[in-house]
Amino acid sequence: MSIYLELPDVDKHFPFRSLICGGDELCYPHWHKEVEIIYVTKGRLNLGINDTPIRMEQGEIQFINGGDVHYFLASPESERVVIQFDLNLFQEVAALGGSGYSLRDLFTEMEHSSPAWPEAATAKVISLIESIYEEDTQRREGYAYLIKARMFELLTVILREIPKNRTQRQPKFSEDTLTQSRETMERLERIFAYVELHYQKSISLNEVARYMGFSPYYFTKLFKRNTGMTFVAFLNEYRLNKAKWILLNEDLPMSAVAEAAGFGSVKTFHHFFKEATGISPLKYHKTIFRNNTARMQEESAGADLYDRDIKTSGG
Structure with missing residues (x-):
């Protein structure tokens, strides 16, 4: 990621x-x-x-x-x-x-x-x-x-x-501990990159575990221990954030938003979105997108007025 x-x-x-x-x-x-x-x-x-x-x-x-x-x-x-x-x-x-x-x-x-x-x-x-x-x-x-x-x-x-930085300071942890932490983050980065590449398709826990070379059991424990959430919860949250970005920036039908964010159906998308935010994706879009559009139009109008004032005072 x-x-x-x-x-x-x-x-x-x-x-x-x-x-x-x-x-x-x-x-x-x-x-x-x-x-x-x-x-x-x-x-x-x-x-x-x-x-x-x-x-x-x-x-x-x-x-x-x-x-x-x-x-x-x-x-x-x-x-x-x-x-x-x-x-x-x-x-x-x-x-x-x-x-x-x-x-x-x-x-x-x-x-x-x-x-x-x-x-x-x-x-x-x-x-x-x-x-x-x-x-x-x-x-x-x-x-x-x-x-x-x-x-x-x-x-x-x-x-x-407070003292200045001391160069070549002794590390706080052993080299083994540092190596283990780096390996953990590298593993997570590989998982995140896989999700970023495939989130619009159907992704299963078994599929990602196989990609990482782990058993489903080990993968489940590894992911939960280091992220604090299950892989399925992470995937749903990732897709919801993608959907929010689309709803904020584009004026598309809900079916197109659901597909672009990787949800299998509009019904599933609606359920997860409302459960997470408390409002439907359509209402979120109408409120946020329209407010955003109105703000940009207002800023554009203000800029035009400023340009006209500049030209008037300069001419």
């Missing part, structure tokens, strides 16, 4: 968001321009950044730079706080830093994993993350000001107390 660009739902005037994620399901390889902070509040978390597998323990923090490809393997009974922010959040200090000052370099050059930090620095960052998440959740009056203040405080801790 190809790596995808994630577009976090952040306000362009306040490019920040926080959330809590469970570890029950796989999160596919993706990237975004925002910096991401992961704080494990419960259990163990297995993830990968730029092809390097990482295992995090409860109480640990990991920074992920904008542009870094990362994924999360299923890590049952784990929980993490996630903070994502654009560096534009700190645009005021960029001007104060003087020539050669780069926030991006600061985040790139810092030590990204908290086990390599001084204990006092880790404690400060945890306290800031908890305060930031609480403010964002409760959203009391003035919460955005306090979040921004805490983020600037976090920036100061990084500048003063």
Whole structure:
């Protein structure tokens, strides 16, 4: 499955968001321009950044730079706080830093994993993350000001107390563990690629297991353990996401949408779609597609009006 660009739902005037994620399901390889902070509040978390597998323990923090490809393997009974922010959040200090000052370099050059930090620095960052998440959740009056203040405080801790990257650092895990994690992700990538190639046709678990060279029993256990869902549930979700994209971007009969997304019949498509979203695919299409079309027409009209104003003022 190809790596995808994630577009976090952040306000362009306040490019920040926080959330809590469970570890029950796989999160596919993706990237975004925002910096991401992961704080494990419960259990163990297995993830990968730029092809390097990482295992995090409860109480640990990991920074992920904008542009870094990362994924999360299923890590049952784990929980993490996630903070994502654009560096534009700190645009005021960029001007104060003087020539050669780069926030991006600061985040790139810092030590990204908290086990390599001084204990006092880790404690400060945890306290800031908890305060930031609480403010964002409760959203009391003035919460955005306090979040921004805490983020600037976090920036100061990084500048003063968190060490730089240490090159040629000893790996956190044995070579056997790293190899096993890479093999797991490579297997999943092969499965995802097969689904991407054949999702419009009938696909059975036995067929994919045979393609991978596994018994159906072993394949079932492997897939569920590392993605947090059954293969059938994954396939249905994949097809539903394809259908949503078609419904959002194209004006087609429901029979054509069902066929293009790989559902065997309109009835099956309707059942799975309504069960997953709470509304019928036709209603989803009418609501989303028409709103999207109206918005694009409005933007186009605004652009035409702007062009006319330019020509009038220039002529």
